[in-house]
Amino acid sequence: MAGFKDFYQYVDQTRLIAGRGLLESTGFEFMKEGASRVFIVTDDVIRGTGLIDKVHAGVEDGGLEVAGIFDGVPQDSSTYVVEECAGAAKEAGADSFLAVGGGSVMDTAKVADAVFTHGGTAREQEGFFLMPRANDGMGAPEPIAPLACIPTTAGTGSEVSMAAVIKDPEEKVKLEIADFPLFPRLAILDPESTRTLPAPIAAATGMDAMTHAIEGYVSAEWNPHGDARALHALRLIRDNLERAVEDTADETARGNMLVAASLAITIQLGSVHAMSHPAGAHFGVPHGVANAIHLPHVIRFNARGGDDIANRYRDINELFGIESGGSGEAVGDALADHVSGVTARMGLPTRLSEVGVPESGIPALVEGAMGDGTTLLNPREPTEEDYEELYRQAL
Ligand SMILES: [Fe+2]
Numbered sequence: 001m002a003g004f005k006d007f008y009q010y011v012d013q014t015r016l017i018a019g020r021g022l023l024e025s026t027g028f029e030f031m032k033e034g035a036s037r038v039f040i041v042t043d044d045v046i047r048g049t050g051l052i053d054k055v056h057a058g059v060e061d062g063g064l065e066v067a068g069i070f071d072g073v074p075q076d077s078s079t080y081v082v083e084e085c086a087g088a089a090k091e092a093g094a095d096s097f098l099a100v101g102g103g104s105v106m107d108t109a110k111v112a113d114a115v116f117t118h119g120g121t122a123r124e125q126e127g128f129f130l131m132p133r134a135n136d137g138m139g140a141p142e143p144i145a146p147l148a149c150i151p152t153t154a155g156t157g158s159e160v161s162m163a164a165v166i167k168d169p170e171e172k173v174k175l176e177i178a179d180f181p182l183f184p185r186l187a188i189l190d191p192e193s194t195r196t197l198p199a200p201i202a203a204a205t206g207m208d209a210m211t212h213a214i215e216g217y218v219s220a221e222w223n224p225h226g227d228a229r230a231l232h233a234l235r236l237i238r239d240n241l242e243r244a245v246e247d248t249a250d251e252t253a254r255g256n257m258l259v260a261a262s263l264a265i266t267i268q269l270g271s272v273h274a275m276s277h278p279a280g281a282h283f284g285v286p287h288g289v290a291n292a293i294h295l296p297h298v299i300r301f302n303a304r305g306g307d308d309i310a311n312r313y314r315d316i317n318e319l320f321g322i323e324s325g326g327s328g329e330a331v332g333d334a335l336a337d338h339v340s341g342v343t344a345r346m347g348l349p350t351r352l353s354e355v356g357v358p359e360s361g362i363p364a365l366v367e368g369a370m371g372d373g374t375t376l377l378n379p380r381e382p383t384e385e386d387y388e389e390l391y392r393q394a395l
Contacts, residue, residue: 008223013180014160018189018259020251023054023150026098026188027062033146033185035096037067039089041109042100046152047071049196055100055150068092073101076284077108078167079122079175086115086122096146099184100193102205103156103287106149107164110182117144123168123175128373131179141181148186152193154244154257155205155288157212157265159187167281174277176373178267189262191255199245202257203346204288206241209233209261210339211291215273216266218302218312219377229263234319236260245346270378271369272298275390278368283357292343293352296336297393298378303332305380312379352395362391 017029030038038059042052052069059066070085085108089097097116099109114125118132125131132142149159158164163178194202216222217230237260244253275298276290285293303310310328313335317324324334340350349355357365366387369375375382382390 005223008221010223010225011162011180012160013162013183014187015185016160016187016189016262018255020190020192020255022188022190023192024058024061026055026058026148026150027060027064029062029186029188030059030096030098030146030148031062031064033148035064035146035148037065037093037095038098039067039092039094039096040069040098040100041073041085041105041112042069042071043073043105044071046101051152051193051196052100054192055098059098067094073105073108075104075286076167076280077104078169080169082108082111082115082122082166085109085112089116096148098148098150100150100152102151102153103158106151106156106158107166109147109149110158110164110184111166111177113144113147114182118142122166125177126175128176128178131181141179144181147184148188149184150188150190150193151258151261153197153201153205154194154254154261155208157209157261159184160262161265161267163267165277172281173368174281187262189255189258191251191258194254194258197248197254199248200347202248203245203348204286204292205261206237206245206257206288207292207295207343207348208288209257209264210237210241211272211295212266212269213237213264214295214299214316215270216264216268217316218309218379219268219270220379221268221377222312223268226266226268230266231315231319233260233264234316236263238320242342242346268377269374270298271301271375271382271390274369274372274375274378275365275387277372278365279352279357281368282361282364283355285352285355285357289349289355292348293350293355293394294390296340297390299336299339300332301382301386301390302378302380303328303335309379352391357395359395362388362395365391
């Protein structure tokens with residue numbers, strides 16, 4: 001995996017501001033992105049913490065109006081919720097979206113914004129680089145209404161990414177949607193927005209960020225720009241994740257985890273995500289928990305796939321300060337043990353059977369993982385039998 005790549009593309013179109021006390025300037029900052037009547041998308045738990053009142057005041061402080069608030073996003077959002085949200089924004093006469101929440105809220109706002117702007121159903125938005133473009137699809141993508149994100153978990157990185165994942169409850173699949181217009185225009189990282197984040201969710205979402213960084217770094221589609229981000233994300237995760245979970249009042253750790261999550265996010269993923277998407281779609285396993293369970297098994301599998309892959313894991317071991325022997329197997333095993341240790345110390349489940357996945361569910365999970373787009377990006381190509389074995393190990 002060393003050498004110079006024949007081709008890669010690196011895109012980052014989100015203006016990010018990070019620091020303390022930024023929520024009060026939400027309106028001032030969002031106005032610069034063309035917003036005037038803001039539709040806030042959130043969930044009822046976050047609304048109950050009082051955070052939305054602060055953001056609401058911040059929007060009005062900048063001279064913008066809050067056109068409406070949609071707080072009906074569930075933990076695992078669906079195409080129905082997206083359409084309801086888009087309809088509510090239309091009815092409210094909004095011209096922009098402000099997502100305040102975790103991955104489910106931000107992804108709902110992204111796809112709702114696309115439906116709001118272009119019409120059609122949520123399902124019709126599915127696909128990579130399929131959004132409307134000028135010149136019969138050959139020209140510049142048409143923008144969607146201005147979108148700003150204030151993440152309330154440190155994990156998904158959706159606030160700076162062009163991807164969204166939404167459940168299709170009828171087909172029992174996770175729809176993946178990615179295109180340049182889905183990059184939020186603005187992301188606001190303020191540790192105040194994760195002040196009431198419960199420790200188990202901080203742990204699970206933090207493991208999602210760790211998974212993005214590790215999978216991104218060893219992905220078949222690795223690239224130097226992605227490497228720089230992944231490695232610094234891993235340094236921040238190494239120094240702040242367990243700290244932020246042990247003491248949820250530690251503002252510095254929470255702030256650094258928000259930054260880590262925004263650095264870790266990438267669309268160059270692999271088999272951990274391929275396995276976790278169907279676990280979420282079929283059995284409702286929260287995304288970060290599923291990743292934490294699958295990550296060590298996929299590391300062991302990949303590290304046995306040749307020196308190029310093992311050497312990438314070796315870089316990560318060095319960064320984490322993990323002693324490992326010379327063989328690829330030893331490198332993978334040492335990192336997998338370390339990851340399992342972090343997961344267990346934070347009190348997260350380590351097995352699928354602990355989170356409601358029965359052995360009889362494996363065939364459907366294998367089918368889902370084989371059909372997931374991220375399988376193609378895994379550095380070692382998994383067969384159906386490999387996935388079956390990996391799920392059995394994780395059970
Ligand atoms: Fe993820």
